[in-house]
Amino acid sequence: MKYMTAEPFRIKVVEPVKKTTKEERQAWLQEAGYNAFKLKAENVYVDCITDSGTSAMSTEQWAAMMLGDESYAGCKSFYKLEESARDVFGIKNVQPTHQGRAADYIMASIYCEKGKYAVGNMHFDTFRGNAEVLGAIPVDFVIDEGLDTASSEHPFKGNLDTNKLQKLIDEKGADQICVIIITVTCNNNGGQPVSMANIKAVSEIANKHGIPVVMDSARLAENAYFIKTREEGYADKSIKEITREMFSYCETATMSSKKDGLVNIGGLFLSRNEDVFLQANQLAIVHEGFITYGGMSGRDMEALAVGLQEVCDEQYLEYRVKQVKYLGDKLKEKGIPIVEPTGGHGVYVDGRRFFPQIPQNEFPSQRLVCALYEEAGVRAVELGACAFGSKDADGNPIWPELETMRISVSRRVYTNNHLDCIAEALGDIYKKRDEYKGMKLVYEGPITSLRHFTAGFELL
Structure with missing residues (x-):
């Protein structure tokens, strides 16, 4: 493998x-209320949102x-997906569900109780939104x-x-x-993995006290790869053995x-109970729909059945993690x-250390998102004062x-040349970082934990 260090695929389409131009991007940012979610994708050069x-x-x-069975009930495609997911x-x-937040809604509806605590390593925005609506804490x-x-x-900062x-118990x-919800990998703090020892220890405490454990597994294969490469006793185990x-x-x-399923739409809810x-x-x-399609088409279930197998390929995972690194x-x-060490699905820039002159109530990471798009047409996302305030x-x-600011790296999409463009642009912004001022939040939706999707800003 000395010379086989390139991507483990060829580009076919x-x-x-x-x-x-910078002038065009400045105008589009202003029209979008300085919210990257409201930019048109066709006006983005490298999309890392x-x-x-x-x-x-x-x-x-x-x-x-092409083999998708679109029968309403009992379609062949569901049974292929079921077999692959069980594996x-x-x-x-x-x-099946139409995507992850639908599975999240079903899970929250079953497990969340008003006034009671939902414990996690770090809950992401969609669950927080469901918890806020259902009254859980x-x-x-x-x-x-x-x-x-x-x-x-620390190798397992998730x-x-x-x-x-x-102590809470x-x-x-x-x-x-x-x-108790364990998110693997932990999205909020950089795609950081969770160790097998920690998963087991949390489970033992939960079982002792009769508390159900749920795993948010959007990036299950990336987490398994980190366990294989970082945790003692797992180097010789396959990815599927670890999952x-x-x-x-x-x-x-x-x-x-839509993450480690390697597809463009779809979600899963699985339970032993x-x-x-x-x-x-x-x-x-x-x-969602009848239980054997759950909001997905037969063709999408076929693609997911294959994707779940492909994502467990160790050559793919090695390329994936190393490209982010x-x-x-x-x-x-x-x-x-x-955020160090780099995680599995993206690189997170520390907004406060990047713009130390911008206080958190003036949204330094959101300002960095806008600066990166303005300078290079690269779209990232803020995970800070707006998203998690x-x-x-x-x-x-x-x-x-x-x-x-999270720079997500899409799977099997961009070359390292694209990543070089991001690095060069951020490097230039960093050189003149003292020139930047903060932002003012001028609109937010009624659900605080989801406000970043539709928020509006002004430059200070």
Whole structure:
């Protein structure tokens, strides 16, 4: 393998991207209220706003789509997907959904209880939105090292702090905790992995106190790869052996298949608990479709069945993780402060360290998102004061501990030349970082945890 260091695929179909001027991009930003979500995708040069649903599918996936069975009930495509998901997760009961947030809604509807705590390493925005609507109290118990963006020493900065979990149980009582959700990898703090030892330890505490454990598994293969390469005792195990062990410690799993499913749409809800699964079936019928398609077309289920197998390929995962690290290393060479070590699906720039002169209430990471698009046509996303800020009972702002801009890297889409463009642009912005001022939030939606999708800003 000495010379075989290139991408493990050949490019067969290409999609043109448009080059634009800085003046055009400035106008489009202003029209969009300085919110990258409101920009037209055709006006983006390198799109890193998310890794969700943006993967390039393989020839095997495209071929499989031609076999899609669109029967309303009992279609062949569902049984292929069911078999593939059982192989990867080791869980018998499989309910498709149209995408991950639908599985998230079903899970929250079953497990969340008003006034009770939902514990996680770090909950992402869609679950927080569901919890806010349902009245549950989401709390993040990621280990302290997971909040230290500069340190690169801890290999599993997505771990859930078992001491904090036990303290909450002791203080509030186990009956006041409705669910524990482990997100693999941990999106909020840089795509950081969770160790098998931590998953097992959390499960043991939960089982002792009768608390159900759910795993948010959008990036299950990336997490498994980190376990294989970083955790003692797993170097000789296959990715599927690791994923099956991971999910042996939970009752239920949800998945946005638009990440490690390597597809453009789809989600999964899986559970060992027969009663929970029957509830999920009913909710799927009401909100998604019949239980054997759950909002997905037969052709999309065919593609997902193949994608779940392809994502477990170790050559693919090695390329995937190393490409993200390539971008992280390029940024570090330029002195740009990022979350270290780099995670599985993107590089996170520390907005506060990048713009130390901009206070958090003036949204430094959102300002960086706008600067990057303005300078290079690259679209990233803010995961800081806007996305994860909240309010207390009196409406006063509560600022998150992490303040970052996420540069997501789509799977099998961009070359390292594209990543070089991002690094060069950020390097130039960093050189003149003292010239930038903050932003003012002028519009937010009624659900605080989802406000970043539709927020409006003005430059200060």
